[in-house]
Amino acid sequence: MSSLNLVSFDACPFVQRAAILLEEQGREYDITYIDLRNKPEWFLAISPSGKVPVLKVDDTSIFESAVILEYLDETTEQGRLLPSDPLGRAQQRMWITYISNIMGKAWQLQSSSEEEPVRNVAKEIRGHFEELAKNISESGPYWSGENYSMVDASIAPILQRLTWAETLEPSLGLFEGIPKIAAWRDALLARPSTTSSIVPDLEQRSGHMLHSMNSWIARNFAV
Ligand SMILES: N[C@@H](CCC(=O)N[C@@H](CS)C(=O)NCC(=O)O)C(=O)O
Known part of the structure; x- marks a missing residue:
């Protein structure tokens, strides 16, 4: 199973969207907090807009909260939240x-x-x-x-x-x-x-x- 790491800023509501879905799905994940006033180089390399959240799936990064939600929904073993039609x-x-x-x-x-x-x-x-x-x-x-x-x-x-x-x-x-x-x-x-x-x-x-x-x-x- 892929490892999931949510790159986050503690007060960000867009990050929280992804965290909510991870919690709903009962999935294991890690969180890495960054300081948005002092963005690390490794973060800028995976987030072209310089924004959180980024979800690292093993070595692949996904940005944009709505896209992350869809990825999580498509890969869950629990029930999907998006309808099938x-x-x-x-x-x-x-x-x-x-x-x-x-x-x-x-x-x-x-x-x-x-x-x-x-x-x-x-x-x-x-x-x-x-x-x-x-x-x-x-x-x-x-x-x-x-x-x-x-x-x-x-x-x-x-x-x-x-x-x-x-x-x-x-x-x-x-x-x-x-x-x-x-x-x-x-x-x-x-x-x-x-x-x-x-x-x-x-x-x-x-x-x-x-x-x-x-x-x-x-x-x-x-x-
Ligand atoms: N459209 C993005 C918006 C994310 C966003 O605005 N994140 C803010 C924190 S809540 C951010 O990283 N801001 C840093 C910056 O703009 O430099 C998404 O849905 O993921």
Whole structure:
């Protein structure tokens, strides 16, 4: 069996997507943490964009979180998360791409140093949540209903971070009035793969990092 090594940055939600799937699949893997402010040469040699995650499969490297998820899904001995019919697969991929765009906005929300851009991007994120709410299964608790899917693994890290962002700045109201997204979030945050795929003190580390970057939402974070 191939060895798996996830090259990671401790607070990265894109890395967490891959870690969630590895946890869901019960696969053995190692994690190598790097400092993104001081990227090692060996990392730049395997990550042309200079971004994590990279999954090393023996001596071969795969970058881009959505591609890593698909590789893991195709090579698992457990049940696959992507559906077997091409249209079902296309639909999941399209929402995963949609969610990746929200992840960029969530980072703007966390890192902006002024209130106005944070409020503006919060409004955009709420708009995306409303769109997702129109498309999530009626029955829940997950995207497609009873069964956990690749869309769930893709969004969990960002729902987790935005929930935390709201504890820092409750007036953001990101989930207010969108009960389907709040319920989806609750189901995903209660799932063991979501909690076991992060470093235990993620909030503390993220809080320090954001505070040191003059993040507006982390302005009162106790350092
Ligand atoms: N599209 C990429 C995005 C990954 C990404 O943005 N990773 C961030 C950390 S969360 C990164 O490595 N940033 C380093 C940099 O841009 O220099 C993916 O899905 O894997």
